[in-house]
Amino acid sequence: MASTLSMLLCISVLLLGLCSAEDPFAFYDFEVSYITASPLGVEQQVIAVNGKFPGPVINVTTNYNVVVNVKNKLDEELLMHWSGVQQRKSSWQDGVLGTNCPIPAKWNWTYQFQVKDQIGSFFYFPSLNFQRAAGGYGGFTINNRVIIPIPFDTPDGDITILIGDWYTRNHTALRKSLEDGKELGMPDGVLINGKGPYRYNNSLVPDGIDYETITVHPGKTYRIRVSNVGISTSLNFRIQSHNLLLAESEGSYTVQQNYTSLDIHVGQSYSFLLTTDQNASSDYYIVASARFENETLWQRVTGVAILKYTNSKGKAHGPLPDPPNDEYDKTFSMNQARSIRWNVTASGARPNPQGSFRYGSINVTELYVLRNKPPIKINGKQRTTLNEISFSNPKTPIRLADQFKLKGVYKLDFPTKPLTGSPKMDTSVINGTYRGFMEIILQNNHTKVQTYHLSGYAFFVVGMDYGEWTENSRGTYNKWDGIARSTIQVYPGAWTAILISLDNVGVWNLRTENLDSWYRGQETYIRVVNPEATNKTELQMPDNALFCGALQKMQKPQDVTSLATSIKGNTSKLSFTVLLLLLISTMLSV
Structure with missing residues (x-):
């Protein structure tokens, strides 16, 4: 009975396509x-x-x-x-x-x-x-x-x-x-x-x-x-x-x-x-x-x-x-x-991928100097900025707009260095180059510590110091064992430099983690697109994707079976699995 039950469970799970020996589901x-x-x-x-x-x-x-x-x-x-x-x-x-x-x-x-x-x-x-x-x-x-x-x-x-x-x-x-x-x-x-x-x-x-x-x-x-x-x-x-x-x-x-x-x-x-x-x-x-x-x-x-x-x-x-x-030591x-360093001799999720990635020898292809300031009034509201731009979230998400080729939802014109002139609200996005190597300087002109996070990536923290970053600051970079992580602090009146290998296709949020500054607009997105249309480097839009903004009319009413259908989008497999589970229940009761 036990072996029959195990076999039926395996058949039902495999028919749903939910797991394999290599990649289980949780x-x-x-x-x-x-x-x-x-x-x-x-x-x-x-x-x-x-x-x-x-x-x-x-x-x-x-x-x-x-x-x-x-x-x-x-x-x-x-x-x-x-x-x-x-x-x-x-x-x-x-x-x-x-x-x-x-x-x-x-x-x-x-x-x-x-x-x-x-x-x-x-x-x-x-x-x-x-x-x-x-x-x-x-x-x-x-x-x-x-x-x-x-x-x-x-x-x-x-x-x-x-x-x-x-x-x-x-x-x-x-x-x-x-x-x-x-x-x-x-x-x-x-x-x-x-x-x-x-x-x-x-x-x-x-x-x-x-x-x-x-x-x-x-x-x-x-x-x-x-x-x-x-x-x-x-x-x-x-x-x-x-x-x-x-x-x-x-x-x-x-x-x-x-x-x-x-x-x-x-x-x-x-x-x-x-x-x-x-x-x-x-x-x-x-x-x-x-x-x-x-x-x-x-x-x-x-x-x-x-x-x-x-x-x-x-x-x-x-x-x-x-x-x-x-209290009197700004550098402690x-x-x-x-002092937090990468263990370059350790294995990570795969055998020794940490030490095998020589980030210090890769040529930088894009440089962005991002400066924040204390809140300032824009259009009568207190807002926060990066490079004098306070991010305005579009009603239609950027990735959804790309999928349906909507125009005018956002701009690929985020400035590579701080703008001069009056701050403004805008939906301005960084245009990242797929497989490029981006250097970002986070310059904190606020009086409080700001912490920055990038979704979809671990970046290399290669330097930080007080004062204004200059080209000469690269001479202080750690090019060997700077820690790879997704969230890093920038001290008041100081800068932090990070390096990112842009190998993950998508639209990824770059923001301050300080919730008050984030809520007021201190964020942007990095858009990374593979120009080779036939190269399968991004998963397809999920079957259960929600629609809003300019695509609101595409949204169907809530489907009570959304959990089951969203997993693989195949109701026939689901129905057959339900029958198998009923059979299992019957066998157990005999």
Whole structure:
């Protein structure tokens, strides 16, 4: 009976075309809805996934096909974005306005993409309407295949930690403040895994707040994956009396170095190896505290969780472990960032692809110097800019406009250097050359740290320094083991240089991760098109694509079978599989 059952299950799955021996599928159902929670002791509306805040961790392996059916139970449109997860050949699944029409309220839509040749620590979040400020996020882990070695002993456990600044006002109130030309002001706290601070100080932390506790066994090594999912605050992460051995960042193994603490900027992800080698005389503090802010004012918004050994003899007590003492040293954090290096001897998702890519010897074909400034009024509204352009999202997504050859939706005229004259709003896009090698200089003329993210790619971080970038700055570049990642910080009054190999066809979002600046227009897209029409370098538009803007009339009413039909678009296979499953059920009942 067991062998017959297994055979029938295999037949049904293969008929659907959902898996193969090489590339399995992983299925997730996400119901995105509002719940009431009190992470800082104040009841508020938050966005949950499957009733949980934060949402579940997506945990898959290299080359898996990931299918996520998203049910939008919000009262507004929704898109889910997979931050740092490269949708190879398919920007259709990226979940940002430039590539996808939003999922209407009360609808569901199924994402399907492959985590091709990737490993690492990432996260997902809702990308529209300032919704990330209300939650809706969760971890995204991509593991190595068993046949590919990792550059450290297999850890005894894997722990996801999501840190971020938090407001007790809901996301609609926060975005209205921005639309009214106001700043958000100081956050009300820092959350760790959706929970407020442990009461380490009775005068700073009110009683009754639920805090996160992470339980570990003594004498073990754990992989700790930490992502800053907040709005706009750089955070310093540390664990009392423990070293953090940095091992990976956003899909790249790093040279392993110990840190007592590490600055994690908005949108960034790291994984550390944590050895539980202390005597467990008490529990230990896990701390996420604001960086580059007035410490006296910001003490009350420090995030504190508890690391608890199974043989712990008491509660954590005493002062929190100290943050970096660099008030008068502008270079401390930058030097720490420069110390993060690529492990060029490690295998990645494939045997040793990290060290085999000699990025420093490739000729640059395109150079863009992108400068941001503090918010400025454009057409009566406070807006943010790159090269004096504040991005205006088109009603018809760029990728959809290309598919149907619509004219006038966007312009391929994004300036290669800052414009002179008055800032303007525009839908101006970078025209990338397929298989070109692009150098981008991110110049931060704001007074706050800005973090930049590029969808669809891992770029090489080759340099950063204070002052204005010049051609001579290339003499300081790291051309050998600069880390490859998707999100990088740029310090105030400083620049960061990145290199990108444009081998992923599609329309890819380049933006600040600081949610307030992003919402006000500090973004653009890089459009990469293969000129060879017969070369299959991009996946076709999915069968379940949504239509909006100039193509709104093409949108059909919501189809209740959209999950099944979107996977392969073949209802006859689905029907036959249903019959097989009914047969299996009958056999089991006999």
